[in-house]
Amino acid sequence: MPLALVDCNNFYVSCERVFNPKLEGKPVVVLSNNDGCAVARSNEVKALGVKMGEPWFKLEKLAKQHDIIALSSNYTLYADLSARVMSILATFSPKQEVYSIDECFLDLGGFAPDTLADYCQTIRKTIKRNVGIPVCVGIADTKTLAKLANHCAKKGLAGNNGVCDFGRLAEVERSRLFASIPVGEVWGIGRKISEKLLTMGIQTVEELRIANPNKIRQQFSVVVERTVKELNGIPCIELEDVGTPRQQIMVSRSFGQEVSSLGELSESVAYFATRAAEKLRKDGSVAASVCVFIQTNPFKEKAPQYQRSIVVPMVQPADDTVALVNAATQGLREIYRMGFGYKKSGVLLMGLQPKEMIQATLFDNQAEQAKSAKLMKVMDSINRNMGHGSLTIAASGIRQRWAMRRDRKSPNYTTEWDELPIAE
DNA sequence: ATGCTCCTGCGAA
DNA sequence: CTAACGTTCGCAGGAGCAT
Numbered sequence: 001m002p003l004a005l006v007d008c009n010n011f012y013v014s015c016e017r018v019f020n021p022k023l024e025g026k027p028v029v030v031l032s033n034n035d036g037c038a039v040a041r042s043n044e045v046k047a048l049g050v051k052m053g054e055p056w057f058k059l060e061k062l063a064k065q066h067d068i069i070a071l072s073s074n075y076t077l078y079a080d081l082s083a084r085v086m087s088i089l090a091t092f093s094p095k096q097e098v099y100s101i102d103e104c105f106l107d108l109g110g111f112a113p114d115t116l117a118d119y120c121q122t123i124r125k126t127i128k129r130n131v132g133i134p135v136c137v138g139i140a141d142t143k144t145l146a147k148l149a150n151h152c153a154k155k156g157l158a159g160n161n162g163v164c165d166f167g168r169l170a171e172v173e174r175s176r177l178f179a180s181i182p183v184g185e186v187w188g189i190g191r192k193i194s195e196k197l198l199t200m201g202i203q204t205v206e207e208l209r210i211a212n213p214n215k216i217r218q219q220f221s222v223v224v225e226r227t228v229k230e231l232n233g234i235p236c237i238e239l240e241d242v243g244t245p246r247q248q249i250m251v252s253r254s255f256g257q258e259v260s261s262l263g264e265l266s267e268s269v270a271y272f273a274t275r276a277a278e279k280l281r282k283d284g285s286v287a288a289s290v291c292v293f294i295q296t297n298p299f300k301e302k303a304p305q306y307q308r309s310i311v312v313p314m315v316q317p318a319d320d321t322v323a324l325v326n327a328a329t330q331g332l333r334e335i336y337r338m339g340f341g342y343k344k345s346g347v348l349l350m351g352l353q354p355k356e357m358i359q360a361t362l363f364d365n366q367a368e369q370a371k372s373a374k375l376m377k378v379m380d381s382i383n384r385n386m387g388h389g390s391l392t393i394a395a396s397g398i399r400q401r402w403a404m405r406r407d408r409k410s411p412n413y414t415t416e417w418d419e420l421p422i423a424e
Numbered sequence: 425a426t427g428c429t430c431c432t433g434c435g436a437a
Numbered sequence: 438c439t440a441a442c443g444t445t446c447g448c449a450g451g452a453g454c455a456t
Contacts (some may be wrong), residue, residue, distance in 0.1 A: 011437095032443035039437090039443070055442040073443090100437045190435045221449060223435090250445050299442055311430085346444090405441095 002113065002139055002167060003239070004106040004120060005146040006089055006127075008082075009134040009154065011102035012040035015081050016071055018132040019413045027068045031056055034254050034404045035072055072409040080414045084131050092123050097239045103150075105143060105239055113167055120163045140166040143237045144230035147187040148205065152177065178206035178231075188227045193220060205231065245283045245354065251276040252346025255402040258297065262336050265294060265345055266329050267397030272347040273328040274393060277321040278383070280349055281376060286317040288351025290324055292331040297343035306342075308335040317353060320372045321379065324349070325395055345402075 008014060012030040017023045027044035031037065038045075038054045048066055050059060056070065063070060082101045090096045095107035108116055120137040127135050138149025145166055151157075153164035158177060166174065183205055184194040200219070202208050209231040217225040226236040251272040259265055269292055280287055293309035312331040318324060328347050382391045411419035 034441090034443075036442050053443080057441045060441095102437075188435065192434065221434095223449070246446075248446075252444070254443070297442090300440090 001107070001109040001235070002111070002116060002141060002165075003143060003146045004093075004108050004116075004123075005099075005138045005143070005150045006104055006106060006120075006123065006135050007138075007150050007154070008085065008102040009136060010040055010042055011082075011133070012073060012078055013042045014133045015078050016074070016410055018081065019077075020410065023069060027066055029056075029059070029063075029068060029070050030073050031070055031408070032073060033406075034256060035070075035407060036254070038070075039073065070408055072406040074410050074412065076412050076415055077410065081131060081133060085127055085133055085135075088127060088130055089123065092119075092126075095239055105146065107239055108139065117160075117163050117165045117168065120165075121161070124162050135162070137163045138166075139164065141233045142230040142235045143239075144187050144227055145233065148181070148185065148231075151181070151185055157181075175206055178209060179204050181205040183208050186227060186231070188223060193224060196220070245285055245352065247352055249276050249279050249283075249287070249349040249352065250346060251279070252293070252344060252348075253404055254344045255342070256405040257401060258341035258343055259402045260339075260341055262333070262338075264397070264402055265336060265342060266332055267395065267400065268345050268402045269294075269328050269332050269347060270325045270393065270395035271397070271400070272345065273325045274321055274396060276347050276349050277319060277324045277376075278380065280324075280352070281319045281380060283352070284355050285352040286319045286355050287314065287324065287349035288317045288353065289313045289349075290327040290331065291348035291350055292328050292335065292345070293348070294332065294335060294342050294345045296340050300341075300343075303341060304339070306337055306340045308337075310335045311350070317351070319355060320376060321393065322372070325393060329395065 013028045016028065016030065025044070026042070027048060028042040029038040029045050029050065030040040032039045035056055037056060038050055038052065038059065041050055041052070045068060048062065048068070050062070059068070062068065078101060086096070086098050086104060089104055089106060093106035093108060094110070097105040099105060108119070111119060116139050120139060123137060124135055127133055136150055136153040138146045138151070138153050140146040140149045149164040149166045153160055153162055158164045158169065169177065181204060183189055183197050183202055184191070186205055186208065189197070189208070196219070197203075197208065202211055208228060211228055213225050213228050216228050229236050253272070255268070259268070273290070289311050291309055291311045293307070295307035296303060296305050298305065310331045312327045314323065314327060379391055411421060413420060
C-alpha cells in the first residue's frame with residue numbers, strides 16, 4: 001500500500017519568501033527563539049556549509065562575508081501557512097496524517113501505481129500555485145521508506161523532479177541507491193545510533209537494510225528493529241488517526257536575559273502555565289499534575305549551575321488557568337534558590353485525560369466548577385478575538401524582562417492587519 | 425514474579 | 438566592548454517501589 005510523504009522545502013525560509021520575494025535566490029536563515037540557532041536554511045546557506053542548529057553568534061562572521069539574511073522565527077506566520085498547505089493536501093487523499101508543521105503522510109492506496117508520480121507532481125504544482133510553498137514528495141510502501149524517498153527527491157538522487165517513487169525502482173537500482181546514502185539519513189537513526197552502527201561496520205542504508213533484525217534488537221531496541229523491517233518494505237508504523245490528544249503539554253522558553261529573583265521567575269512560570277492551560281483546554285483535556293523546572297545557563301560553564309524540577313499533583317485534575325498557575329508557582333517556591341542567574345524555566349502539564357471522563361466522576365463543588373469553566377471560556381474567547389495575550393492574569397507581570405529576544409522578526413502578514421506593510 | 429510510576433536517553437522537526 | 442547555543446512531543450527501558 002503506497003504512502004506519500006509530502007515535505008515543504010526549507011519551510012520557514014519558504015514562508016518568509018512568500019511575503020518577501022526579495023529573499024528569493026539569496027542566502028537566508030531563520031533563527032530559533034531568542035535568535036539563538038539556525039533552524040531553517042535556504043539552499044544558498046546550506047551550500048555555504050551552515051549546519052542545522054548552529055548558534056548564530058558563531059555564524060555572524062560568515063554571514064557578514066556572504067550577506068546572509070537572518071530572521072527571527074515568526075511562528076504565527078508559519079502555523080498559518082502550514083494550515084493552508086495541510087488542508088489542500090487533505091483533498092488529495094482520503095487519509096492524511098499531519099506529522100509536523102511542514103510535512104504529512106498521505107495514503108495513496110487506491111491509486112494505480114504507475115500514475116502516482118504524476119499525481120504527486122500535480123500536488124506539488126497545486127501547493128506552489130495556491131500557497132507559494134515548494135514541496136517534495138517521497139512515495140514508498142512504509143513510512144520509513146517514504147521518508148527516505150523524500151530525502152532522495154530533495155537531493156535529486158533518483159533523477160527525479162521533486163518526486164521520488166521507490167515503487168518504480170528495480171531491486172538492483174534500489175540497492176545501489178541505498179548503498180550511496182549514509183545510515184544517519186534514515187528516520188529514527190540519530191547521532192548516537194549512527195555512531196554505534198558505525199562501530200558495527202554498518203555505514204550505509206543498504207547495510208542497515210540487510211542487517212540481522214535480531215542482532216539489531218539485541219544491540220539497540222525494538223524501535224530500531226522496526227526501522228530495519230520498514231526498510232525492507234514491511235510496514236510496522238501505522239498511519240495514525242487524526243486528533244489523538246496529547247499526553248503532556250510543555251511550555252518553556254529561554255530568557256532574553258538572565259533572571260535571579262523569585263518574583264521574575266514567578267512571572268515567567270505563571271505566563272507559561274497560562275499558555276499551557278490554553279493548549280490544554282483546546283485539546284479538551286485536564287491535567288492531573290504540574291511539573292515546574294528552572295535552570296541556569298549550561299553554556300556559561302564558569303557560572304554556578306543549578307537546575308531542579310518538581311511535580312505538583314492537583315487536588316483534582318483541572319484545566320483552570322488559576323488553579324494550574326497556583327500549582328506551578330507554589331512548586332517554584334519550593335525549588336527556587338537565591339544566588340543563581342537563571343536562563344530558562346518551564347511548565348509541563350502531565351497526566352492528561354479527556355475532560356468528559358473526569359466530569360462524570362465529579363461530585364463535589366459543582367457550582368465552583370461551573371463558574372471557573374465559564375470564566376475560562378470568556379478568557380479564551382477574548383484572547384482568540386482580540387489577539388493573543390489581550391487578557392492575562394496579573395501574576396504574569398507587565399515588564400517581562402525575561403521575554404525572549406526576537407530582533408529580526410518579519411510582520412504577521414496573514415493574521416494582523418496592523419502589521420501589513422503599506423505599498424509604496 | 426508482576427505491575428505500577430518516575431526518570432532518563434534518544435530521536436524528530 | 439563582550440557575550441551571545443531552541444522547543445515540544447512520544448517512546449522505550451531501567452530503577453525503584455509496592456504488592
